[in-house]
Amino acid sequence: MLNKLFRKLNKDNIRPSEEFEMVLSDNLNETVEMLLKIIGDSNDIVQRDFKIASSESAALFYIEGMSDIDSIEEDVLKPLQELKPEGMNEPKDETLKKAIQDSISLSEIDIFETFDDAILPFLSGKSLLVVDGLAKIIILGTIAYENRGIEEPQSEVVIRGPRDGFVENIQTNIVLIRRRIRDPNLTIQLGKLGRRSKNDFAIIYIKGITDESLVEEVRYRISCIDRATIEESGTIEQLIEDNVLSPFPQILQTERPDKVAAFLNNGQVIILVDGTPFSLVAPITFEQLFKSPEDYYDRWQIGSLIRMLRYSAAFIALFLPSLYIAMISYHQGMIPTTLALSIAGAREGVPFPAFVEALLMELTLELLREAGVRLPRAVGQTIGIVGGLVIGDAAVRAGIVNPIMVIVVALTAIASFAIPAYNVSITLRMLRFFLMFLAASFGLFGIIIGYIAINIHLVGLKSFGRYYTSPFAPYRFIDLLDTVIRLPLTINKKRNDSEHTADAVKQK
């Protein structure tokens, strides 16, 4: 039923025509007039009239700030103006074209015959040259790149591993990947998305490792996107994922080129979008969200230990508050007597049932975290200390919560930070409240109900045709070993989920 609804919502409306039905003329004034009509009233568009070889009048357009003015002066205007007037005789347009091509010292010169083709490159920062007597538009590659320096990504910090991260510029990002995989089979397909924003995006995969039908599927889903603007790769993620109603991320996002290279090598497809450092990886399985590239850089024992620690962290982040609620309200008999007594003593002054108490503290915690993220960095830390220590201590003293609840909440918070993928930790935070509610209603029975319900959901979930819960189910022994612990590199010779890759073996 929902599918029907989505189809209805996505039904292709009549797109407004994007074509400018105008014919180029060889009269300079007419062309300029038309151009001004198209690019309209924007003040940042600079028109520079000049004469080529002091005889042919010409006009150069560029967008202030997007084009490299030095380059325009040095490589375009100067050589053209200093061109010798000799040899400028008939047939006029051919000689002109040749003269211009010969004298301009830029590597990127395109000549277009229609406005449609020329406008898009012009709007992305190239300059546009029209010459009297030439019914063509010359586009000159004078884009000025303004780049943030390549820094370590804030969202995925590692101790051991490369310190470079993606930036907002897609070209730079592609270079970062190419540096890592110098394989001629590395395929990078560029395209544009967004009816108005025309964002550049790239689909990247390694031919011969990635299943062709998977690439086909990714391409198909992306081409189905019809939106005016693509703000971030997250927008694409939501538009191409398999199940919109699921709280679980079905596409992985990362800022790390080394992680991306590893995924490429595993036969997955990467989607890069211009304007954001976050790249998308598809398809993924649930366990891949718990892996950090660092696991593979250290010795395998260390990797294994940290990985098991991470799984327990996920378990704590998801279940600890609900277990606390269940034990306090339903199964007091399970708690050791001395501990039960001390909890009872601590809870003596607390007026609320355990569920309300836990809910209060968890909500406070989420609030603190959200506030900490939004605040300026220096103030953010202060908020952490003030919130954590002062509110926690004051709440206990005021008798709103008991000290053990504070321990539970703090442990949960720390555990949820130990998960490498930010979006999964949010999902677990959300499900935690669901489980807390169930635990408050049915105790341990409620928790197991919640656990089974989550599992049923996960089992039905697919990411680009690949089972989300693999390698647990469908069961793959070697992959499973590399999920729970980290196998030594000398043993693990197959790619993950090798059934879905064209080339299963990654080392001999």
Added chain:
Amino acid sequence: MKAGKQQTAYQIGITEMAVSLIAMIVGTGVIVLPRALAVEMDTTDGWITVIVSGGFVMLFVFIITKLQQKFPGRNFLQFLGEGIFGKWLSKLLALSFFVYFICVISFLSRFLAITIDIYLLPQTPTEVIVMILLLLSTYAISKGVQGVIHLNIMFTPIVLSVAFLIIIFEIPEFDLLNLRPIMAEGFIPLFKGLKETLFSFLGIEILFFLMAYMKKSDIRAAPLLISIGIISFLYFSIIIATFAIFGLNSTKVITFPMIDLVKEIEIPGGVLERVEPIFITIWFMSMFNTIAVAHLLADKLLKKELLPFVKGEILTALAVFIIFINTFITKSYTELSLFGQWISTHGGVNIIACILVVFVTLWYRTKKNKTSIQEEQA
């Protein structure tokens, strides 16, 4: 949201099938088997019976696999349905199995409700528990065969490891003298217990239905026999543990010997005072697996075989309603045990009838084919 191009029909792998078999069979049997054996046999020789009946079940599984190899990609009902006479027979068998599965779900739900009522939630009405359980299993079967099988694979390792862990924890408490004398009263008690142990292996009937979803090359008996072996070993160790710890006479009066075994455990360090709530919680996963598989098959039987002309999800809702009503027909635990006996007999008869019918049909059709080929040649 958009139809994936590369999604192909799901096929059960042989490992997945083997694990599902464990998931289906291991259920109530583990919890009540030692007591039933103690009452029935009046000796502590239950463990021998388990080994013997394990062998019998292996034979059954072997036969079923061999039969299934003759018609891969279809279940036996579809196979029977191809003949004129077989069509009615297949409808009859489908009805019989449908009733059986419905009763199994009711029995298990009631059993679970009772245990949860005793050990976890004394104040919650059992109706609520059963309702939640059925809602959950309806959600599970909405994911289809693939979903249910994958659930089995996710839960069974946890359940099995917990069960074996408990037994390992119990080893220091063992008093093997309780197991003696071995076969003091000869072979007769062994036969008495055979029925009981064979019934605790019920669940192999899912092979009739689920092996239709397997590739022909995957239909092999060995992994399935291994899972029967694992289950036999589990039953064997539980019976040994119960008798060794409680002795024959106490075992006779304990309702849920396995849960009482868990009560005996002392967790080193005293992190938890009592662990049986955790055991029941984990055991719930195993029971849920059994319920989900039975529910899936009941649902499929109703929709595909019995009432194929009714469209929509109304049948699923109807089945759940019948199960819910059926669950509360039994009033007490004693009645429930009787009901369980009745279901077990029904299930056993079903399995044997199926094997016979399929075998005869197969024999008849091969003979007919041979004669027709001979006629063509002549």
